[in-house]
Amino acid sequence: MPRTYPSPPVELPLRLDGDPEPDTDCDVCQALDEQRSEARAKRDMSKVSDLNIEIRNHPHRGKGRRS
Numbered sequence: 001m002p003r004t005y006p007s008p009p010v011e012l013p014l015r016l017d018g019d020p021e022p023d024t025d026c027d028v029c030q031a032l033d034e035q036r037s038e039a040r041a042k043r044d045m046s047k048v049s050d051l052n053i054e055i056r057n058h059p060h061r062g063k064g065r066r067s
């Protein structure tokens with residue numbers, strides 16, 4: 001019986017663009033991060049990616065350098 005060539009792994013996309021890090025000083029980002037964890041636990045990847053977008057797009061002043 002001929003072996004079929006191994007099909008490419010079609011598992012869940014673990015990372016699309018990589019998860020954005022929530023700003024540790026931002027309550028909104030922290031809340032979004034919690035929701036993201038819950039959504040991920042439920043395998044609700046469309047919600048996870050929505051939350052990723054929200055976290056990534058959440059505006060912060062003086063990000064990375066405070067003066």
Ligand SMILES: [Zn+2]
Binds near residue numbers: 026027028029059060
């Ligand atoms: Zn934020």
